[in-house]
């Protein structure tokens with residue numbers, strides 16, 4: 001294991017992450033302008049349709065929301081352009097985030113997610129990637145402001161409170177399992193963040209009132225889709241973690257605090273999927289369950305490293 | 320399951336329909352004045368209902384939380400003992416509720432057993448239903464296809480045979496009736512779901528069996544020493560209830576050398592980089608010895624019994640000569656590191672054979688010693704400048720009392736310090752000797768060895784558990800990605816009507832796309848620019864593919 005660190009690359013990585021934070025914030029402002037001024041009339045249009053629907057026979061279209069971007073009568077052109085700029089900025093920031101991760105990885109010659117700082121940076125990247133990937137095929141630009149602000153906050157938190165100098169890692173982390181287990185956990189967490197953002201918006205959004213947000217059904221659908229993709233990935237991440245523990249610690253499952261919370265998170269997301277399939281639990285109740293699961297995920301990421309001691313104590317949180 | 324041509328219930332997705340039926344059934348069988356059979360039926364129904372499963376899932380999650388809050392005996396018995404010392408009353412109460420043994424507690428077992436009974440009770444009937452479903456032919460076409468969530472009509476010369484062939488090509492299961500074709504696809508969804516749930520049951524059994532037939536043990540080995548796999552050789556041995564002494568794999572090894580490397584400078588100075596233990600292993604008493612490099616993440620495997628490198632430390636060697644001039648002790652003493660960053664370690668040397676009085680020593684081992692004012696400290700975990708500070712005692716070591724003693728603790732009740740006790744005695748370098756006061760003898764620091772701690776496990780459940788886990792992931796992916804869908808085609812008087820239905824929640828938008836492709840294929844013309852142009856009944860004017868507009872998913876309620 002080489003112990004040398006390429007300091008200039010490590011510094012470049014730190015600078016790229018800082019720039020990424022600023023770019024996410026700029027993108028967030030653009031999306032917000034689009035939300036505030038570019039969609040207002042769209043909403044009026046949708047509302048008109050809903051009113052018609054309420055009087056007549058219930059047409060399915062009226063209840064299933066307006067996530068299909070409804071051009072509506074002429075929203076402010078500059079505001080729509082702001083939204084487009086937001087997307088472009090998000091892609092640039094995404095590239096910066098990726099660059100920050102790659103340069104750090106090259107600087108230390110290992111997988112760049114071995115401590116909490118690196119892990120949080122990678123999860124923010126995964127969340128934005130999930131958003132951008134879904135954005136290619138789905139009309140979810142409305143989420144942009146919320147996803148970018150989440151990513152900016154996450155990265156900012158990492159830079160301010162979690163940052164540690166790039167460096168080599170403990171022998172237990174010298175394993176290809178870090179590529180498998182941690183990568184899966186990062187991808188799943190990114191998607192769960194997307195679902196969590198939608199679930200929070202779902203609870204904020206009041207039905208039957210004009211809003212810049214899409215209907216609750218639309219929000220629920222995006223959240224559900226994200227969870228349906230990430231749940232198997234999370235399942236895989238937990239299993240890969242067990243396989244790694246079997247190589248490194250001599251048992252595949254030992255109820256270490258991190259394992260306990262990964263398990264709790266998994267069970268509560270499973271409960272969410274069951275809630276969806278159980279009469280009386282759809283909609284709001286299911287969304288609340290998904291948020292409980294999301295809270296468990298976040299607690300496992302932050303709380304467990306700080307409050308509990310266990311074998312997973314590589315987090316390397318600065319004191 | 321719903322009657323195939325009962326449109327209202329077919330449109331609703333199945334679990335919900337099932338759930339409602341279940342609820343109705345429950346309502347009907349509320350156990351008011353029921354006989355024992357009725358009660359049992361009611362209990363079974365309630366236990367296997369989806370709602371109970373949901374509640375049990377929550378309890379399962381909630382129940383495991385204390386396992387992360389309180390130290391667990393199975394994970395870290397030392398911290399549990401500490402807890403008892405610090406908060407004795409609280410600890411007693413916590414212990415009454417098994418909160419230091421959450422994962423082997425009766426109440427935790429109750430939760431997961433109920434959950435798994437519920438699971439079994441839910442899955443096996445569903446499996447039977449599913450087998451019937453797989454055997455059944457796709458249902459006959461409903462009367463009015465245009466009322467289905469996805470539908471389209473067009474003029475054309477399509478024959479039923481052509482329609483059936485086109486759908487077969489898309490891997491639908493197809494039956495043809497009088498003037499209609501019915502096709503269904505996506506049975507793997509339910510298969511996957513069942514596979515997933517059954518895999519969870521298998522996983523539980525595999526974990527349980529591993530616990531019964533497997534064992535786990537810890538042992539500490541000093542460089543130059545050996546180990547052979549027998550119960551007596553372990554420092555701590557935790558067998559499953561079905562393990563016998565003969566079932567231990569008869570291998571042995573000697574630890575030739577252990578090497579640890581650390582970051583030499585910079586912010587992360589002292590952080591470990593790599594550990595390597597060089598072993599000579601004999602797989603059985605008669606086997607030829609082989610050389611093995613044991614590393615973290617790379618256990619030694621002897622026929623499924625695995626040996627893991629899990630810890631290391633220093634074992635300075637000493638020669639103790641007693642007051643009568645006899646060598647009463649000569650060998651290594653394992654020390655425990657209090658601080659990983661400097662590996663300042665503490666150990667205890669007990670010399671019960673010393674004459675005229677028994678000798679005991681506390682020793683502080685400093686791997687890289689530097690003076691610091693009146694004191695000495697270690698600044699690096701590697702042994703660059705090893706010294707040891709020795710605190711000698713004479714008297715009765717208390718070994719005869721019959722009480723088991725830790726080798727890392729000196730019972731000083733009947734011991735007296737030899738000479739003036741100082742907090743920072745001058746450290747000995749390798750080879751140096753300290754004369755003991757009162758003519759009690761002398762102690763020589765003869766060298767530095769290292770020890771490693773190993774965990775040895777045999778768990779016959781690992782591989783079945785892995786297979787079950789893999790099956791669970793596959794089942795999960797099938798169950799979450801595949802849509803169950805039906806398509807019907809009716810040909811009458813030159814008009815072709817196509818109707819489609821997905822019975823899977825969340826599949827509406829994607830199915831709309833597939834449905835459009837199917838219709839395009841059935842028409843046999845290249846993808847039309849505006850398919851609504853020749854639609855006879857118009858459909859919804861703003862939805863180009865009839866009711867199948869991307870946002871519209873009435874099949875999801």
Ligand code: HEM
Nearest residue numbers: 270273277334367368369372434437438441512519798799
């Ligand atoms: C060990 C506990 C359990 C876990 C971890 C678990 C997990 C899951 C998961 C992840 C799904 C999602 C698949 C999907 O949405 O299609 C699912 C679906 C399902 N589970 Fe479970 N399950 C458990 C116990 C049970 C029990 C006890 C029952 C029956 C009472 C049950 C009945 C169902 C049903 C009917 C579905 C299909 C729902 C649907 O199609 O959306 N599960 N389960």
